[in-house]
Amino acid sequence: MKVTKSIQIKKERILPLSGTVLVKEGDRVSFDTIVAQAFTPGEPEIINAAPKLNVLKPRLNDYMLKQVGDKIVKGEIIAQNIYLFGLMKKFVYAPFDGSLENISKYSGRVIVRGAPIPIDVKAYVPGIVVEVIPDQGVVIETTASFIQGIFGIGGESFGEIHMITETVDEPITGEMITSEHAGKILVGGSIVTAEAMKKANELGVVGIVTGGISSKDLTEFLGYEIGVAITGEEEINITLIATESFGEMPMAQHTFDMMKELEGQMASINGSTQIRAGVVRPEIMVPHLEEVEAVLSEENIDAGMTSGTRVRVIRAPYFGKLGNVASLPTGLQQLETESKARVMEVEFDDGARAIVPRANVELIVE
DSSP, X not given: OOEEEEEEEEEXXXXXXXXXXXXXXXXXXXXXXXXXXXXXXXXXXXXXXXXXXXXXXGGGGGGBSSXXXXXXXXXXXXXXXEETTTTEEEEEEOSSSEEEEEEOTTTOOEEEEEOOEEEEEEOOSOEEEEEEETTTEEEEEEEEEEEEOSEEESOEEEEEEEEOOSSTTOEEOGGGOOGGGTTEEEEOSSEEOHHHHHHHHHHTOOEEEEEEEOHHHHHHHHSSOOOSSBOSOOSOSOEEEEEEEESSOOOOHHHHHHHHHTTTSEEEEEOOOBOSSSOBOOEEEEEOTTOSSOSEEHHHHTSOOOTTOEEEEOSTTSTTOEEEEEXXXXXXXXXXXXXXXXXXXXXXXXXXXXXXXXXXXXXXXX
């Protein structure tokens, strides 16, 4: 897990399909700046037009007011048949805004398609565009305080940081949350209850960052059991992040203190989590664009560990435990599973020591 007051971050913001980049290198962007845009075709709809007009299928085109390729507006007449000296009238109306795609004299049907659906990619973090990837997106560089969680749900958003508890071990409950918290990221405590999740979601709270999250409460909030392999696509209006572990777990004091210093500032938040290959962790970023140089770069965090480095174990049987690197044995070591891996000796905060595979820990940069 990464927790640092100042870090230089580069974020790729890429479209899922080819489109148009709307900014240029050197541009300064904000949280909600649209940096790239693409369009997907609208949904098609088939209209059985000939029977509606009471005409023969081969003659359908004679009654069309719109032709293939024409734009249509919801509710407008696209075909009509007026007969018996105007006493009888039959109409076909456009079901939505879009275009007329096909007229078939064989089936007597008309195909209309909805307007193209825009796909917008926003900057997500304020910063400077340092690279433009033609037709795809951009790379944004920023300097920020950075907190990485252990697990989260919900997608990208941004809001003002607000400390909702006085200490690291208080639970966040429903009665704590009010309409005044709309648009804010609530931080603190050891766990958030299902009631608090529901209330926050209803009141427009942007996010909640706390020490732990109960899988039972998550299931009650979402209405279904969530898998932990990949998250972030849930259909909810809030982002939830646990910084420490599952279950009730006080937020690490240094994380709590840093967030308290940042209270009132705007932050980006993303609950997306991927546990398997290509690990993705939930994150909170508070940008500091005024800083010319960051104390650390993202690359520094991934550099080699040394004795005394602060770490957290992310696999059983020591999942969630904090400690310091005591030693870094060289070469591959045989594990209890009889497989071999590079390991480290970790001295936990309670004084106990254990040999842990290096792949099973995350660095905590303070």
